[in-house]
Amino acid sequence: MQKSNTNQTRCRRCGDCCRNGGPALHKADLPLIQDGTIALIDIVTLRPGEWVYDQPLQKVSPLDAEMLKLKGRDGTWTCIYFSPEGSTCGMYETRPVECEVLFCQDIEPLRVMYDKDRLTRADLMPEGHPILSLMADHDEKCAPAAMELLAKAAREGDHAAGESLKEMVVFDMELRRLVPEKTGMTAEMNDFFFGRPLRILLAGMNIKTYEAGGTIRFGFNG
Structure with a gap:
């Protein structure tokens, strides 16, 4: 400061x-x-x-x-x-x-x-490490800028955008669940591999993510 x-x-x-x-x-x-x-x-x-x-x-x-x-x-x-x-x-x-x-x-x-x-x-990952391809796939499918556009459209009532946003968040959540499960690495590594969870980024937009009835729902505030 x-x-x-x-x-x-x-x-x-x-x-x-x-x-x-x-x-x-x-x-x-x-x-x-x-x-x-x-x-x-x-x-x-x-x-x-x-x-x-x-x-x-x-x-x-x-x-x-x-x-x-x-x-x-x-x-x-x-x-x-x-x-x-x-x-x-x-x-x-x-x-x-x-x-x-x-x-x-x-x-x-x-x-x-x-x-x-x-x-x-x-710079910190061994060349050819298998998780590099997962990181690239996640970056493509869960890009923060694309998430923001979908979230804004969903807030305005665009149903298709809401469904696409849901798919994006589910992919992000499942990847973070599966990588520790399959590799044995601590879940704390997810923040390095994949960045902050999309639900955290959405919270910064006053959008709360709920898991209910076996699906994802959003609460739009503000």
């Missing part, structure tokens, strides 16, 4: 930035993942078309490209490695590059590198 007081010239480690959200990950952060400092289960993929908070611009806007970001904690975007109780970072000495350059009273260094050399899922 940028502040008007400019007397400070270095980070006070107050935790404000950590509370506002964990960093996006860049190729310079790859060693932190390779040596286990950052676990894949602690990374969430934000996909093109998702509306996210742009720190340098300090506004919400849709993503142009994939972003890997440290997960939040306690149902918020507060960085998972931050301890609110003691205002301490669990990896301060080996923190990601965005954390190194970010200073709340001068965000220009972050602005310069913010959208450069970002890591992608493909």
Whole structure:
């Protein structure tokens, strides 16, 4: 968070930035993942078309490209490695590059590198891994921008759009159920493989997803 007081010239480690959200990950952060400092289960993929908070611009806007970001904690975007109780970072000495350059009273260094050399899922997955094809299929069938268009049309009473949206959400839910079941990997990996669940993205549009009577229903609010 940028502040008007400019007397400070270095980070006070107050935790404000950590509370506002964990960093996006860049190729310079790859060693932190390779040596286990950052676990894949602690990374969430934000996909093109998702509306996210742009720190340098300090506004919400849709993503142009994939972003890997440290997960939040306690149902918020507060960085998972931050301890609110003691205002301490669990990896301060080996923190990601965005954390190194970010200073709340001068965000220009972050602005310069913010959208450069970002890591992608493909950078972290072995070439030819079978789940890569599932990720590509999911990206095609569950694109956030397409979901948003269908949701807006369904809200306005378009039945066909509502049925297409239902199929999209069911596919997303089933894939997230089957991958852990078939691979033995923890379900926490789904946020890395497939990004945030569509029902979470829909909730951001004030659309609640219900499972009732063996099918999916939507509640349109607002």
